[in-house]
Amino acid sequence: MRWVWAWIEERTGWAAAVRGVFDREYTGGAGIRHAFPAVLVYLFVQQALLGVTLSLFYSPSASDAWASTAYLTDQVTMGWFVRGLHYHGASAFVVVSGLYVLSLAASAAYRRPHELEWFAALAMVGLSLAFGLTGNPLPWDQQGFWSIQVELGIVESTPGGAAIRNVVQGGDEMGNLSVLRLFTIHAFVLPIVFGALLAFAIGQRRRHGVTPPLGLSEHEAARRTVRYAPSQLFVDVLAIAITSAALVAGTIATHGSELYAPADPVEAFQARPEWYFLALYKLRALFEGPLEPIATMVAPGAVAAFLITAPFIERAKGRAGRTLVVVGLGLVMTGVVGLTGWSIVADRGDEDYQKALAQAHSQAQRARELAFKGVHPQGGTAVFWNDPDFKVKLLFKEHCLGCHTVEGFGGDEAPELTDYSSRQWLRGLIRDPNQPRYFGNTKHDDMDAYPEDSVSDEQLTATVEYIVSLMGDPAMAVNPELASTGKTLWEDELECNSCHEVKPGESGDGPNLSGHGSKAWVARVIRDSSRADLFGEAAEMPTFADKLTDEEIDQLAAYVVSLREPSESK
Amino acid sequence: LSRDNRNGSEVGLEGRRTFVLSGAAMIGAAAVATFAGPALAVLADPLMRRTSSSPDAFLPAGKPSLFSGDEPVKVDLFADKVDGWNRVEQVKVGSAWVMRHGGKLVALSTICPHLGCGVDYDPNAGKFLCPCHKSWFALDGSVESGPSPRGLDPLELKADDQLVAIRYRRYKTGVAEQEPA
Numbered sequence: 001m002r003w004v005w006a007w008i009e010e011r012t013g014w015a016a017a018v019r020g021v022f023d024r025e026y027t028g029g030a031g032i033r034h035a036f037p038a039v040l041v042y043l044f045v046q047q048a049l050l051g052v053t054l055s056l057f058y059s060p061s062a063s064d065a066w067a068s069t070a071y072l073t074d075q076v077t078m079g080w081f082v083r084g085l086h087y088h089g090a091s092a093f094v095v096v097s098g099l100y101v102l103s104l105a106a107s108a109a110y111r112r113p114h115e116l117e118w119f120a121a122l123a124m125v126g127l128s129l130a131f132g133l134t135g136n137p138l139p140w141d142q143q144g145f146w147s148i149q150v151e152l153g154i155v156e157s158t159p160g161g162a163a164i165r166n167v168v169q170g171g172d173e174m175g176n177l178s179v180l181r182l183f184t185i186h187a188f189v190l191p192i193v194f195g196a197l198l199a200f201a202i203g204q205r206r207r208h209g210v211t212p213p214l215g216l217s218e219h220e221a222a223r224r225t226v227r228y229a230p231s232q233l234f235v236d237v238l239a240i241a242i243t244s245a246a247l248v249a250g251t252i253a254t255h256g257s258e259l260y261a262p263a264d265p266v267e268a269f270q271a272r273p274e275w276y277f278l279a280l281y282k283l284r285a286l287f288e289g290p291l292e293p294i295a296t297m298v299a300p301g302a303v304a305a306f307l308i309t310a311p312f313i314e315r316a317k318g319r320a321g322r323t324l325v326v327v328g329l330g331l332v333m334t335g336v337v338g339l340t341g342w343s344i345v346a347d348r349g350d351e352d353y354q355k356a357l358a359q360a361h362s363q364a365q366r367a368r369e370l371a372f373k374g375v376h377p378q379g380g381t382a383v384f385w386n387d388p389d390f391k392v393k394l395l396f397k398e399h400c401l402g403c404h405t406v407e408g409f410g411g412d413e414a415p416e417l418t419d420y421s422s423r424q425w426l427r428g429l430i431r432d433p434n435q436p437r438y439f440g441n442t443k444h445d446d447m448d449a450y451p452e453d454s455v456s457d458e459q460l461t462a463t464v465e466y467i468v469s470l471m472g473d474p475a476m477a478v479n480p481e482l483a484s485t486g487k488t489l490w491e492d493e494l495e496c497n498s499c500h501e502v503k504p505g506e507s508g509d510g511p512n513l514s515g516h517g518s519k520a521w522v523a524r525v526i527r528d529s530s531r532a533d534l535f536g537e538a539a540e541m542p543t544f545a546d547k548l549t550d551e552e553i554d555q556l557a558a559y560v561v562s563l564r565e566p567s568e569s570k
Numbered sequence: 571l572s573r574d575n576r577n578g579s580e581v582g583l584e585g586r587r588t589f590v591l592s593g594a595a596m597i598g599a600a601a602v603a604t605f606a607g608p609a610l611a612v613l614a615d616p617l618m619r620r621t622s623s624s625p626d627a628f629l630p631a632g633k634p635s636l637f638s639g640d641e642p643v644k645v646d647l648f649a650d651k652v653d654g655w656n657r658v659e660q661v662k663v664g665s666a667w668v669m670r671h672g673g674k675l676v677a678l679s680t681i682c683p684h685l686g687c688g689v690d691y692d693p694n695a696g697k698f699l700c701p702c703h704k705s706w707f708a709l710d711g712s713v714e715s716g717p718s719p720r721g722l723d724p725l726e727l728k729a730d731d732q733l734v735a736i737r738y739r740r741y742k743t744g745v746a747e748q749e750p751a
Contacts, residue, residue: 022587045602046605050609053613056613057612059655064655068655072612077612078615079615082608229587230587230589230590230591230594233590236594238597240597241597241598241601244600244601244604373657374657375655375657376659386657
């Protein structure tokens with residue numbers, strides 16, 4: 001074996017190179033303050049490998065992105081974990097590159113000749129954010145879609161931003177090109193730039209050495225000097241192990257990364273950016289209207305300019321310069337932490353947001369369950385086609401919505417079906433059946449209206465209760481006493497029974513109301529509403545008995561019944 | 571480790587280095603395993619599950635009158651198919667050669683058992699020919715010449731007065747025995 005190593009070594013010189021690395025001197029001693037570049041290397045390798053793995057299952061197009069991510073997350077072995085680790089790894093990138101900058105700032109390691117390492121570290125923070133910005137929309141779920149929508153909107157509001165948006169988005173609208181471009185930036189452009197910067201920063205450290213902690217005398221720093229191996233190597237590996245353990249624990253604790261419902265450009269969503277953008281998000285909320293550029297451009301621009309010029313500020317101002325840099329950095333950190341915390345606390349206490357979030361989660365879960373059957377290639381939202389309700393709604397739209405209205409949509413030639421045959425619906429009908437909402441636009445005009453001077457509110461309540469009792473729907477709890485009062489009114493005072501029979505099968509001038517509003521009753525109406533015991537010859541509603549299957553009719557009837565909010569009897 | 575020590579005892583340094591290095595290597599390997607392991611599982615996922623499927627049902631091939639002639643007729647078979655994350659409705663899942671054999675309708679897969687090319691019918695020779703590596707098959711599907719390790723795979727066929735239906739299946743190529751793919 002040994003000769004193989006010798007053979008390789010003779011040609012590569014790697015062992016000597018490694019020895020050179022191991023022998024490098026760490027002036028002032030080893031410490032966690034020098035470990036961040038090593039952790040970044042670890043994270044970079046992790047993210048690169050996981051990213052390649054994810055791309056085995058991810059399809060970067062607007063029509064496929066969500067479905068392929070759902071497949072990866074919910075069906076592929078360990079897919080949820082790989083995606084979750086990659087997601088949390090992105091957060092770690094932001095944290096560790098931020099700590100790297102802070103560690104350099106702490107020992108004033110931006111001073112001559114370390115300026116370029118400082119710049120590279122700053123750029124890596126920016127790139128970590130860019131990784132998040134381009135990576136989070138890739139699943140093309142509601143969260144990702146609306147986040148990038150807002151972020152590109154901000155870009156567009158800057159001078160020259162419209163062109164940038166158009167190029168990043170691949171046109172005027174979000175679509176296949178947008179997903180592919182974001183993916184290309186995320187998976188090819190940023191890693192190459194980031195890798196190059198990281199290598200450059202490490203090269204700079206090698207050339208100029210690490211900076212010992214401030215306040216250490218030259219003699220003391222020299223006395224504490226160690227070699228990279230074993231001292232700093234040990235700290236580096238420890239820091240990597242801690243990072244790795246935290247990421248694994250975080251991934252398991254959060255069950256990976258959330259996948260919301262597929263992106264739907266017509267369904268609004270209360271998107272919140274990732275935690276590392278919350279400070280900017282909150283800042284923007286503080287400067288609404290014409291002042292918005294302060295939050296989106298002026299403040300971030302000023303912070304970036306301050307950090308980039310820190311080495312020169314300090315040099316120009318001498319001893320006071322260091323104070324200026326420290327105070328400035330302190331202010332920036334306080335601002336970022338404060339705004340982030342404020343945003344989190346505000347969202348926790350925001351009931352509307354929490355409600356929207358809970359709804360988003362349940363919709364996400366529904367979509368992901370439906371995705372197990374396979375998603376139609378038309379796009380992410382096509383997953384809802386797998387929903388049995390969806391087919392019914394489509395049937396309803398095709399056959400019923402032309403005449404019946406539901407929740408504001410539809411025709412008015414036939415009774416509205418929103419809340420169909422609920423107590424409220426029945427009350428309105430009896431008060432005035434000739435409203436367009438009820439039978440106003442049909443040929444059924446025989447029934448009298450019963451305004452308040454003919455039937456009191458109490459009497460109406462009792463009568464409605466009686467009708468509901470005829471329905472026999474267990475979801476509609478009936479007050480038996482009230483119903484029996486209603487029955488008396490029905491038979492003796494209002495004489496409803498002169499037109500409406502209540503014994504199954506018998507026909508009168510009006511529809512027989514036994515089982516009225518129940519699923520079976522609705523199904524009979526759909527089959528043939530012109531039967532003598534239903535609406536008789538005046539019925540204009542088409543007969544569906546021979547147009548739809550029994551199953552379809554039953555599904556439609558169930559759907560119509562489901563439009564009714566079960567209400568308590570008064 | 572002080573500077574004096576570093577200069578004074580290189581042997582001590584080497585010893586500590588070896589110790590720390592092996593520890594670091596182990597911890598580092600464990601850290602890398604936390605992501606490399608799951609990544610391998612994802613990579614190997616297709617070994618553990620089916621990633622695509624079509625229904626194992628008889629698929630309509632056409633009316634019986636379509637196959638009344640003497641020559642084999644190629645029919646495309648359509649079914650709903652699950653392909654990874656997609657479910658596609660009524661896509662072509664495969665084709666079959668259908669012909670009369672001793673008064674009975676039979677169906678043969680169009681996939682050459684050698685390396686999976688599509689087999690053609692040569693009306694002049696009255697035989698099937700695989701255009702890729704020149705395997706010749708008789709009308710009953712048996713190999714006459716060429717590299718194919720077995721005859722064309724017969725497919726289950728069901729016919730009544732109205733409809734001819736075929737159960738489409740894929741088999742492993744390159745082996746002498748017929749095995750489900």
